[in-house]
Amino acid sequence: MNDRLEIEVPADINRKRTAPFVPKIEVERLNFYYGPTQVLHDVSLRVPEKQVTALIGPSGCGKSTFLRTLNRMYETVPKSRAEGNIRLDGEDLLQMDVTALRRRVGMVFQRSNPFPKSIFDNVAFGPRLSGNTGKAALQDTVERSLRRAAIWDEVKDQLHNSAYALSGGQQQRLCIARALAVDPEVLLLDEPCSALDPIATAKIEELLFTLRPQCTVVIVTHNMQQAARVAEYTGFFLLGRLVEFGRTEALFKAPEKKETEDYITGRFG
Amino acid sequence: MIRRKIVNAAMFALTGLCALLAVSVLFFILGYLIYHGGKSLSWSFLTHLPRPTGETGGGMANAIVGTGELLALTCLIGVPVGFMAGVYVSEFGGKTAAAAIRYAADLLNGVPSIVVGIFAYAVLVVPMRRFSALAGAASLSVLVIPITLRATEQFLRDVPNTLREGALALGAPKWRTVLTVVIPAAMRGIITGTILAIARVAGETAPLLFTSFNNSYWSRGLDQPTSSLPVMVFTYAISPYEDLHRQAWAAGLVLLTLMLVANVAVRAILSPGSAPRT
Numbered sequence: 001m002n003d004r005l006e007i008e009v010p011a012d013i014n015r016k017r018t019a020p021f022v023p024k025i026e027v028e029r030l031n032f033y034y035g036p037t038q039v040l041h042d043v044s045l046r047v048p049e050k051q052v053t054a055l056i057g058p059s060g061c062g063k064s065t066f067l068r069t070l071n072r073m074y075e076t077v078p079k080s081r082a083e084g085n086i087r088l089d090g091e092d093l094l095q096m097d098v099t100a101l102r103r104r105v106g107m108v109f110q111r112s113n114p115f116p117k118s119i120f121d122n123v124a125f126g127p128r129l130s131g132n133t134g135k136a137a138l139q140d141t142v143e144r145s146l147r148r149a150a151i152w153d154e155v156k157d158q159l160h161n162s163a164y165a166l167s168g169g170q171q172q173r174l175c176i177a178r179a180l181a182v183d184p185e186v187l188l189l190d191e192p193c194s195a196l197d198p199i200a201t202a203k204i205e206e207l208l209f210t211l212r213p214q215c216t217v218v219i220v221t222h223n224m225q226q227a228a229r230v231a232e233y234t235g236f237f238l239l240g241r242l243v244e245f246g247r248t249e250a251l252f253k254a255p256e257k258k259e260t261e262d263y264i265t266g267r268f269g
Numbered sequence: 270m271i272r273r274k275i276v277n278a279a280m281f282a283l284t285g286l287c288a289l290l291a292v293s294v295l296f297f298i299l300g301y302l303i304y305h306g307g308k309s310l311s312w313s314f315l316t317h318l319p320r321p322t323g324e325t326g327g328g329m330a331n332a333i334v335g336t337g338e339l340l341a342l343t344c345l346i347g348v349p350v351g352f353m354a355g356v357y358v359s360e361f362g363g364k365t366a367a368a369a370i371r372y373a374a375d376l377l378n379g380v381p382s383i384v385v386g387i388f389a390y391a392v393l394v395v396p397m398r399r400f401s402a403l404a405g406a407a408s409l410s411v412l413v414i415p416i417t418l419r420a421t422e423q424f425l426r427d428v429p430n431t432l433r434e435g436a437l438a439l440g441a442p443k444w445r446t447v448l449t450v451v452i453p454a455a456m457r458g459i460i461t462g463t464i465l466a467i468a469r470v471a472g473e474t475a476p477l478l479f480t481s482f483n484n485s486y487w488s489r490g491l492d493q494p495t496s497s498l499p500v501m502v503f504t505y506a507i508s509p510y511e512d513l514h515r516q517a518w519a520a521g522l523v524l525l526t527l528m529l530v531a532n533v534a535v536r537a538i539l540s541p542g543s544a545p546r547t
Contacts, residue, residue: 071438073434073437073438076433076434076437099440099442102438102439102440103439106438106439109431109434109438111431113429113431113432113434113435114435115432115435115436115450115454116432116453116454117453125439125441125449125450126439126440129439129441130440175435178435178439179438179439182440
């Protein structure tokens with residue numbers, strides 16, 4: 001389906017789909033520790049397949065840590081440990097081979113982090129890891145990924161220039177293209193727009209809409225409007241606990257918990 | 270008020286004078302070398318072998334080649350060890366091991382070079398029963414290893430963690446992350462540090478005196494005594510002949526020129542805008 005995905009934006013871009021809820025990732029009673037400090041308490045959450053899930057909450061509430069359990073990036077921190085159950089398509093995520101897991105669950109970071117290589121080599125990094133080194137196939141994958149990340153037209157004439165020559169917003173979309181190049185089933189985004197201006201932010205939000213039919217997206221954001229714009233489902237974290245999770249409209253219009261209401265009405269946080 | 274101004278002016282003058290002194294030492298040495306060495310520096314000095322003692326003329330071609338040989342061997346022996354150890358300390362060693370190795374490297378860096386020379390003499394020259402370029406390069410390698418190690422470690426540490434995370438998040442194993450992302454990102458710095466380390470030991474004399482020793486002719490092999498510029502400077506400078514003194518100055522000039530070229534090259538590599546396309 002993803003052959004030659006042109007970047008023409010569908011007319012109903014701003015209308016969210018009402019797809020059935022099929023859980024892609026199931027988290028059950030997750031407790032997470034950095035050394036002696038417990039950062040997540042008893043978090044249970046189901047991430048729906050091929051939809052966008054937003055995680056909101058004040059700084060330090062554990063939403064980024066939670067995101068990092070879904071591809072086990074926390075393992076780079078010594079003495080961190082996760083207890084509980086996380087299943088990806090029913091498989092135990094915490095027991096999987098970590099490199100295989102990360103090829104299925106991609107991640108885009110808060111600060112864009114292109115490698116000091118050419119644009120082409122950045123995108124080709126993932127496919128090369130899986131041993132796809134054929135030149136024609138690589139070129140195809142790179143173009144397709146850059147198109148999916150809505151940056152192809154801006155970089156197609158400078159594929160072999162350094163990625164550092166791009167603007168901040170372009171670098172972030174390049175990082176998304178790099179993550180998409182291995183066709184991940186899930187894409188995790190950790191405040192991907194926090195360092196970008198409104199125009200670059202809008203481009204990335206548009207991009208999330210076009211990704212949705214192909215990929216499950218989980219996005220951590222500080223920006224509640226962003227969550228409301230892009231996500232079908234939203235979870236609200238506070239002090240390491242998941243306070244509330246539900247359809248975005250419901251959560252913003254009629255929150256069940258008082259903490260959620262206080263946060264989204266700006267009474268704190 | 271006035272007192273403060275006077276103290277201020279005095280401190281300004283004193284520190285400025287010391288700064289001037291520090292800089293002028295370089296130009297003084299350089300001028301002195303050019304004045305004394307320039308007179309003896311000629312094409313035949315660069316291309317001829319030394320004449321028998323007492324005759325005037327001759328050159329140091331064998332010492333120039335010998336120094337090149339010693340440094341090339343040092344690059345082959347010492348640089349890889351220092352580089353790999355630096356990668357280990359920065360990327361793979363746990364906190365304790367890294368700290369221990371770093372401390373040991375600093376201690377090794379502080380070992381006087383003449384002690385390194387005696388050591389190489391005892392463990393290489395004596396069992397081999399002769400002085401050799403290999404023994405000389407081994408002692409220079411001991412000096413190069415800690416510098417290369419620390420430079421490598423430092424520049425790898427400067428690579429932002431977000432790059433490592435980026436590669437790991439794509440499912441790259443650790444070794445591959447280090448090899449294809451982290452090391453290339455630090456490569457310019459590492460090369461620079463290595464060039465400076467080599468330039469720094471190029472002028473070492475003490476460890477060579479009793480390892481590679483000296484040779485009035487072309488060295489017949491890596492396991493044979495080999496002439497080098499610093500040792501020639503030493504030998505000629507303490508000889509009683511005026512002509513040899515002039516040649517010692519010339520050799521010093523050649524050595525210093527090599528180091529200055531290395532330093533300038535490093536600047537060129539590090540300057541922004543000359544970034545190699547990676």
